[in-house]
Amino acid sequence: MSSTSNNSALPLSEATMQWLLQQAGTGSAIEQVNALKGGVSSAVYGIQGMKQGKTFEYVLRQFTDREWLAHEPDLAEHEAEALIRAYEANVPSPQWIAGDFAGQSCEFPSVLMTRLEGEAILQPQELQGWIEGLAGSLAGLHQADTPPMRWNYFTYNNITALQIPDWTSSPEAWGKIIKRVQGDTPIYTPRFIHRDYHPTNVLWKNGKVSGIVDWVNSCYGPAGIDTGHCRVNLVQLHGVEIADAFLEAYLNSPGSAEEVADCYWDMLSLTDFLCGPPEVYQGWIDLGFTGLSTQIIKERIDEYAESLAAKL
The missing domain is CATH 3.30.200.20 (Phosphorylase Kinase; domain 1)
Incomplete structure (x- = not known):
């Protein structure tokens, strides 16, 4: 050789x-x-x-x-x-x-x-097809028939110690969210989840999803963690409206898990991002996505927090 x-x-x-x-x-x-x-x-x-x-x-x-x-x-x-x-x-x-x-x-x-063929797309020319592709591929993953793993879902932050972030302009909304996630967990069916599902980890070829990559965080757990995590990423990239369209497309996709409609999972996923102040993800920059700033990220996350708190 x-x-x-x-x-x-x-x-x-x-x-x-x-x-x-x-x-x-x-x-x-x-x-x-x-x-x-x-x-x-x-x-x-x-x-x-x-x-x-x-x-x-x-x-x-x-x-x-x-x-x-x-x-x-x-x-x-x-x-x-x-x-x-x-x-x-x-x-x-x-x-x-x-x-x-x-x-x-x-x-x-x-x-x-x-190595899979395809590329990550963060700024699609055809937005609705992109949203439906992201949602449908995730629903397909959630209906996969796999045995339980020895890796099970856990929260990245200590839920009992969560505090309203000092950078927010919407402390009331965050207070409601933290109170909810510190309450009872909704009933769900554990299943094979990606745990880090977002546009950077989805490849496209000829207008269709060609693969899902970066499986190191995959585990057995609630499907709502996948949809919730993707929604927070979509909020930062494109705003709340696109994140809402993704959730609707997911729930309308074959194989989707109905329990993700409970806003608890979106709130819990949002608290994963309280490890530090908001910032522009370097992976987006590496893939050529420009125009974001720390201030834009803060404003979009606060808007999302307010929309979630309004559902309580």
Whole structure:
């Protein structure tokens, strides 16, 4: 086996390259390695090579965030199992190939998977079709027949310790939201969820969703966390009206979970964003989405909080 590169600044270590060649198999050659944009919590590379006269394309994800690994040392294993479940359930997702779960060969815990065709679209030319595609793909995921995982949903913040953010111009709305999420949890059916479903993690080709990526947070839990998380992202990108249109499209899609209509899940998902003051997500900037500012994000999130509080 041999390794060559068209990239003058190869970002991977020689040990990682050798591991990649082992996974590709005898007679393979790595021809190009490119760092991929869009992710902020790990290093992601596009791998292109040849084997027996045929081209192959992989994606290698390396978990380089030591702080994240300290809290969740099984990140690579977690994503591998999620990928396997998603692929076996016919959810449009990458196919898992191999993993270096402890980082013994690749320096960092790593997951190797197939590369899907398509691109993330944040500013669609045809907005309604984009909304319906996002919603329908998520509903399809939620009806996937998969066994329970050993990773189960948990909130990112301590719900009992939530406080009204000091940056808000709508403290009354936030107070109502916090009080509600600190109350009883609605009844729901646990199911396979993505846990980080938003436009940056959805790929499109020829006007249709071609795949869902970034499965490391996937778990067994309430479907409303997926819709709620996506809605907060849509609020920041495009405003409350688009987020509301997404929810309506989801509820009208085959396989949707009816319990997501309870605004509790939107409120709970919104409190996930209280880890710090609002800011423009770097992944959006990397993918070419411009025009947002911290002030715009604050105003849109406050407007969303007010719309949710009005439902109580």
